[in-house]
Every structure is written in structure tokens, then in C-alpha cells.
Amino acid sequence: MGAYTGTPTVNLSYEVGDRTGKRQRVLRNLTLVLSTQGGATNVIAATKLGIAAGFLYKADCVSFTDGSSQIRAVWLFTDGTNLYVGDPTQVTDANRGIPADVTGTLVCEVQGLPV
Numbered sequence: 001m002g003a004y005t006g007t008p009t010v011n012l013s014y015e016v017g018d019r020t021g022k023r024q025r026v027l028r029n030l031t032l033v034l035s036t037q038g039g040a041t042n043v044i045a046a047t048k049l050g051i052a053a054g055f056l057y058k059a060d061c062v063s064f065t066d067g068s069s070q071i072r073a074v075w076l077f078t079d080g081t082n083l084y085v086g087d088p089t090q091v092t093d094a095n096r097g098i099p100a101d102v103t104g105t106l107v108c109e110v111q112g113l114p115v
Contacts, residue, residue: 038085
């Protein structure tokens with residue numbers, strides 16, 4: 001499919017700063033519709049999430065659904081520049097901990113410096 005080119009839906013966004021008013025980071029709760037994306041080659045760039053490249057500090061999965069009636073878990077990884085998705089339903093143990101392309105709706109929270 002290719003890298004994520006969609007526009008995430010921003011569910012919640014706020015800035016976190018110190019007591020002197022300096023902005024330190026932004027936290028965003030986002031909904032992304034993925035179609036075979038999130039793996040090592042079909043990446044989700046931090047800039048598409050509103051985070052500066054190289055400054056995506058943290059990513060947490062809120063929910064993921066692949067069209068079935070069940071919400072299931074996925075892993076989220078970051079190297080600071082991209083967001084990667086890991087699928088715990090992979091067939092072999094060796095594949096469960098590496099980024100995988102998934103199709104579905106991902107709700108996640110990301111933190112980093114804003115673009």
C-alpha cells in the first residue's frame with residue numbers, strides 16, 4: 001500500500017509545559033484509518049501525526065479494530081521519526097515483536113514536540 005498518507009482525526013490534543021510557560025511537548029489522541037500500513041516499509045510518519053520528525057517520544061494504543069465486532073490489542077513502537085504497529089496475532093513468536101502492516105481503525109495517544 002505505501003506509507004500512511006491519510007489525515008488522522010484529532011480526538012483530543014493538549015500541550016504540556018513547565019511552570020515558566022515553556023512548551024515541552026504535546027499529547028494527542030488520534031484516530032487513524034490504516035490499510036496495510038504500520039510496518040517497517042509502510043510507515044506512519046510522526047509529521048503526519050502533528051509531531052516533529054525525530055521527536056515522537058511515546059505512543060500508546062487505545063483501541064484497534066479490524067472490522068470485526070471485537071476490539072483487539074496491537075503494539076506501538078517508535079524510533080522518534082515513525083510510528084510502527086506490532087500485531088500480537090502474528091503466526092510465529094518471532095514475528096509478534098516486529099512491526100507489521102495492519103488494516104483497520106487505530107485509536108492511539110502520541111507525545112512529542114509539535115511540528
